[in-house]
Amino acid sequence: MKILRDLFRDYRFTFSFSVLVIIVALALLSFVSPYDPTLWNVVPKDMKPSVEHWLGTDSNGQDIFWQATFAVRNSLIISLIAGLVSRFIAILVGMVAGYKGGWVDRVMMFISDSLLVIPLFLIFVMLAMLVRQFLNLVVLGLMLAVFGWAWDARVIRSVILSLRERDFTNTAILSGTGTVKLVINEYMPFAMPLIFSNLINNIAWAIGLEITLAILGLVNLNIPTLGTMLNWALFYQSILLGRWWWILTPVILSLFLFIALYWLSTSISEYLDPRTRIQRVGA
Amino acid sequence: MTFLKRYLIPRLFQYFLVIWLGITVVFLIPRLTPNDPVMRMIGEMRGRGSTLEPGAMDGIIRDLTQMYGLEGSWLDQYWAFWVRLAHGDFGVSFFQFPTPVNKLIATAIPWTLALLLTTTAISWIVGNIIGGLAGYYSRKGWSRTLDAIAMVIRPLPYYIFAFSLLLLFAYVVRWFPITGGASLGAIPSLSWAYIKDVLWHSILPALSLIILGGAVNFQTMKLFVQNTNSESFVQYAKMGGVTEDRIVSKYVIRNAILPQITGLALSLGQIFSGALITEIVFSYPGLGMLLYRAIINGDYNLIMGITLLSIVGITTAILVVDLTYPFFDPRVRYN
Numbered sequence: 001m002k003i004l005r006d007l008f009r010d011y012r013f014t015f016s017f018s019v020l021v022i023i024v025a026l027a028l029l030s031f032v033s034p035y036d037p038t039l040w041n042v043v044p045k046d047m048k049p050s051v052e053h054w055l056g057t058d059s060n061g062q063d064i065f066w067q068a069t070f071a072v073r074n075s076l077i078i079s080l081i082a083g084l085v086s087r088f089i090a091i092l093v094g095m096v097a098g099y100k101g102g103w104v105d106r107v108m109m110f111i112s113d114s115l116l117v118i119p120l121f122l123i124f125v126m127l128a129m130l131v132r133q134f135l136n137l138v139v140l141g142l143m144l145a146v147f148g149w150a151w152d153a154r155v156i157r158s159v160i161l162s163l164r165e166r167d168f169t170n171t172a173i174l175s176g177t178g179t180v181k182l183v184i185n186e187y188m189p190f191a192m193p194l195i196f197s198n199l200i201n202n203i204a205w206a207i208g209l210e211i212t213l214a215i216l217g218l219v220n221l222n223i224p225t226l227g228t229m230l231n232w233a234l235f236y237q238s239i240l241l242g243r244w245w246w247i248l249t250p251v252i253l254s255l256f257l258f259i260a261l262y263w264l265s266t267s268i269s270e271y272l273d274p275r276t277r278i279q280r281v282g283a
Numbered sequence: 284m285t286f287l288k289r290y291l292i293p294r295l296f297q298y299f300l301v302i303w304l305g306i307t308v309v310f311l312i313p314r315l316t317p318n319d320p321v322m323r324m325i326g327e328m329r330g331r332g333s334t335l336e337p338g339a340m341d342g343i344i345r346d347l348t349q350m351y352g353l354e355g356s357w358l359d360q361y362w363a364f365w366v367r368l369a370h371g372d373f374g375v376s377f378f379q380f381p382t383p384v385n386k387l388i389a390t391a392i393p394w395t396l397a398l399l400l401t402t403t404a405i406s407w408i409v410g411n412i413i414g415g416l417a418g419y420y421s422r423k424g425w426s427r428t429l430d431a432i433a434m435v436i437r438p439l440p441y442y443i444f445a446f447s448l449l450l451l452f453a454y455v456v457r458w459f460p461i462t463g464g465a466s467l468g469a470i471p472s473l474s475w476a477y478i479k480d481v482l483w484h485s486i487l488p489a490l491s492l493i494i495l496g497g498a499v500n501f502q503t504m505k506l507f508v509q510n511t512n513s514e515s516f517v518q519y520a521k522m523g524g525v526t527e528d529r530i531v532s533k534y535v536i537r538n539a540i541l542p543q544i545t546g547l548a549l550s551l552g553q554i555f556s557g558a559l560i561t562e563i564v565f566s567y568p569g570l571g572m573l574l575y576r577a578i579i580n581g582d583y584n585l586i587m588g589i590t591l592l593s594i595v596g597i598t599t600a601i602l603v604v605d606l607t608y609p610f611f612d613p614r615v616r617y618n
Contacts, residue, residue, distance in 0.1 A: 012434070110300065116549055118305045119597060121556035122590040125574065126309070129583060130316040208440030212560055215442060216578050230446075239454055251450070254443050262438030 006271065013267035019260035023253070027076055030069035035062065037070040037224045049245050056245040059236040068249050070224040072257075074137055075207050078225065081141025082148060082206035083199050090149035091195065094156025095183050099164065109157070115150035123147065124209065128218035135219050144206045152198045159191045193272035200265035204258055211254065226250045226257075290615060291606075298602045305594035309587060310364050314357065321347045373588035378580040384588035387573060395569030398485060399558045402492035403551075409493070410500025411543055415536040417501065418508025430505065436498040441557035445491040445564040452487060459487045488565040492558060503546060507539035541612050548604040552597050 007013045035042050041061035049056040055064040097108040127143060128135060135143075160183075163169065172182050207226065213219050214227025221228050229250040233239075238246040321344055348354055355363075367374070373384040417426040436444065452459050460483065511517060512535055520530050562571025570589055577585035609615040 110297070111304070113297075114301045114304045117301055117552050117598060117601060118308070119552045119556045119559075119590070119593050121559065122574075122586075122593055123308065123312070125578065126312050126583075126586055126590060127316070129578065129581070129586060130313055204438060204440075208442070211440065212442045216563070216575065218578065239450070247450075251443065251447065255439070255447065258438045258440065258443065259435055263434065266434075 003271075007267065010267045010271070012263040013271075016260035016262075016264040016267070019256050020264065023072055023257055023260070024076075026069050027073035030066070030073045033066040033069060035066050037062070037067060038222055046243060055249055056243075058232065058243075058246050059238070060232060064246060064249050067224050067229065068253060071226050071229045071250065072253065074223055074225045075210060075227070075257075077137050078141045078144070078210050079203040079206035081138060082144035083203040085142060085145035086149040086202055087152070087195060087199050089145065090152035090198075091156060091191075093149065093153040094191075095160055095187070097153070098157035098160025099179065099183060105157075109154070112150035112153050115147060116154075120147050121209070121212070124213060125216065125218065128213055132218060132220075137223065140210065140213075140219060141206070144209060148202055148205065152195070152202065155194060155198060156191050159194060160187055163187050163190055193269065197265040197269035197272075200261050200268075204261040204265075207254070207257065207261075226254050290609065294602070294605060298598060301598050302595055305598070306365075306368065306591060307361075309590055309594070310361060313583070314360075321353065368591065373591065374584045376577075376582055376585045378577075378582045378585075384585050387585060388570070388588055388592060391568065391570045391573040394567065395558060395562065395571065398489060398492070398562070398567065398569060399555065402489050402558070403496065403547075403554055406493045406496030407500055407543075407547055410497035411504045411536075411540065413497075414501035414504030415508050415531070415539065418505035418539070419512060419531050419535060421505070421509055426505075429501065433498040433502050436494060437502060439495065441491075441495065441560040442564060444495050445488070445561045448487060448491045449564055460484050485567065488561050488567050491561055491564075492554075495557070496554060499550070500543065500546075504539060504543055507542060508535055511535050511538050541608075544604065544608055544611060548601045551601050551604070555593060555597055 008017075030037075039062075043053060043057045043061055043063050045057060045059055045061045047053055047057040053063050053065065055068065057063055058067070093108050093112065097105040124143070124147070131139065131143075163186075168186065169182070172186055177186070210219070210225055211227035211230065214221070214225060214231050215234070217231060219225070219228065221231060227250075230247070233243075233247040233250065236243075236246075238244075325340070325344065325347075353360060371385065373388075375381045375383050376387055379387065413429065417429050420426050439447075517530060517534055520534055525534075558569075559571035559574055561567070562569045563575045566572060570593075574586065574589050576582075577589070
């Protein structure tokens with residue numbers, strides 16, 4: 001509880017926490033939506049925001065408010081799959097590379113360096129072109145995960161490298177602790193805050209890429225996400241026709257979501273700075 | 284000599300290895316995905332309503348197989364792939380048949396290069412200078428204001444940021460043209476009017492890349508400078524009466540700039556992808572727009588050509604940035 005109170009002292013944490021609570025609430029609201037998001041022409045088209053339709057309706061004949069709840073939910077699902085799976089890969093690669101060293105380390109770091117250097121956006125475009133008809137939320141999330149671990153594997157590796165040189169490592173090894181147990185019990189607690197703030201950044205990255213791929217029409221446009229909502233709004237020229245309520249809904253939602261995620265990750269990582277942590281533990 | 288052996292040769296070796304890996308990934312992607320690109324093309328053709336005689340269909344399938352380089356075993360295909368690349372042959376575009384992919388890319392590349400080089404240079408230099416000063420004077424009001432602005436801009440993905448700028452400056456307040464690289468019907472020439480027109484159209488895309496890239500450089504530089512600032516050699520210089528200008532430029536920024544050079548090299552791939560996305564938002568006629576049209580038309584060869592070229596281009600650019608590093612860091616030179 002004290003941790004939370006300290007965190008809330010940071011205005012960035014308070015802001016991002018509130019925004020994320022609202023966004024998650026929106027996502028949960030989708031479960032009680034009166035409309036099926038895949039059906040068209042369930043409400044009158046192109047209506048301005050009103051009491052009946054809070055954010056108006058679009059040219060597909062869908063209610064924008066309820067469509068947005070599904071969009072937020074699906075974008076979060078994709079990015080959570082991407083974030084969690086890539087975290088698993090990053091931890092595995094980072095820990096093995098950092099602890100084993102030698103050629104294992106060199107090969108793994110070469111692969112992750114290459115992933116950092118190659119324009120991944122283009123690789124995703126190529127992949128999505130070929131698997132477009134299989135692209136559901138899970139496949140898209142996994143696709144992003146397979147390529148999204150490189151940076152964090154590097155970060156985790158460097159943490160492990162510095163921990164390996166510390167005295168407690170030798171103490172643990174001499175007192176008979178196994179490698180797996182050492183890494184999980186002794187090293188993970190040090191790496192955890194970093195992994196967590198990287199997870200948030202990775203989630204934001206995945207949402208952003210999904211939006212970009214959706215704008216290019218490379219995902220299934222019938223599944224509402226923040227990206228596909230924008231795609232439909234652009235497709236029907238909603239800017240030129242002055243339907244601001246349609247185009248602005250996904251744009252403003254994404255703006256708030258990205259800023260909130262970033263602020264959350266910075267405020268937490270500043271609070272849990274590994275350097276101050278190590279100082280507190282006593283190096 | 285030791286510099287050559289310890290720095291240059293491993294770096295060059297890594298350069299070729301990354302290119303090899305990247306190109307191999309591009310080779311593998313269509314072969315590992317569950318559907319046959321040839322049959323997919325045929326399906327799309329049928330979907331567009333074109334009917335063909337059975338005999339003609341076989342011919343098309345054979346041609347497409349050949350064009351995708353899908354003949355023989357994987358090893359044969361892999362070898363043929365490299366032979367073609369070595370000749371600089373990326374095949375022909377499907378939807379602007381039979382224009383070679385090379386030619387399409389060649390007309391688009393000057394636009395992208397002009398936009399990318401100027402914006403990257405400006406955002407790196409300006410971002411680092413302002414970031415450095417803001418880090419040194421981190422208690423001043425303007426430094427905090429800039430920091431707050433960067434905190435808002437930094438997390439936005441290229442698409443969302445560029446699109447917000449477009450909404451704001453081309454629709455809400457109509458200061459800039461909405462789309463394109465030049466006015467419709469303008470004839471490319473070296474006249475002042477045409478150059479002015481091109482520059483006018485490139486302001487918004489350039490601005491969006493500069494602000495977003497600048498915010499990243501600003502933040503990282505500010506942090507580095509703040510850290511360097513608290514180091515004992517800076518404190519010592521202050522006590523020794525070295526002038527503040529000299530401390531900032533020669534001691535603090537000089538040290539903090541080193542990780543920024545590495546950072547620039549590492550982020551070039553992302554900056555490039557960002558430029559492509561920005562071009563799409565503003566319909567700027569570079570590689571990004573070419574990519575967009577290729578996606579809309581299902582022109583896989585063209586996308587592959589753009590990807591392969593980008594991999595080689597970016598790794599080379601990173602190599603060049605990395606090779607300038609010893610000029611800035613004497614420790615690498617003399618070690």
